[in-house]
Amino acid sequence: MQLADPITQPQFYRDVASKRFFAWVIDVIIVALISLLIVPFTAFxxxxxxxxxxxxxxxMYRVITLATGSATWGMRMMAIEIRDQHGARLDLGQAFLHTVGYMVSWTVAPLQLISIVLMATSNRGQGLTDVVLGTAAINRKA
Known part of the structure; x- marks a missing residue:
């Protein structure tokens, strides 16, 4: 088993880049809310x-949600999930590595720019971390 071919099975990758953006917005809101809930428990x-x-x-949110369902809550709301190079869901180790790649991309601006360009232009809508790990976001209903 392997990832779906973007030429013969384009339904797996249709609109994935835009869905990833909206999923990211949802995830940022969720993380901000969880963080706000934690603040009072630290005596502010x-x-x-x-x-x-x-x-x-x-x-922690990304690792846990990717390891348990191969998608963050935002991705689940947008009906996409991350699959490995064999087309399987991510395990804990892959979720950890994917999250490390994501965080490194955010801390090094040129890497994030490269990732965004790759998502917008590649057949599979893969970001830089996806290219390195061989993962891809796909439509869940496809």
Missing amino acids: VAAFFFLGLMGVVGF
């Missing part, structure tokens, strides 16, 4: 390093 100290808290919460 976390308010002073809120972006760092969001980074930690976001990392």
Whole structure:
């Protein structure tokens, strides 16, 4: 088993890049809300390093949701999921590596720019982390 071919089975990749963007927006909102809920439990100290808290919460959120369903909650709402090079769902190790790649891309701006360009122009809508790991986002209903 392997990833669907974007030429013979384009339904798996149709509109994936735009769905990934909207899923990302949803995920940022979810992570921000979870982070806001945590702040009072730190005696509001976390308010002073809120972006760092969001980074930690976001990392854990992505690893857990990708490992348990191969999609974040935002991706699930947009009906997409990440599959590995064999077309299988991500396991914990792959979810961890995918999240590390995602976070590195966000901390190094040129890498994020390359990732966005790849998502918008590649047949499979793969970002930089996807290309490196051999993963791809696909439509769940396809």
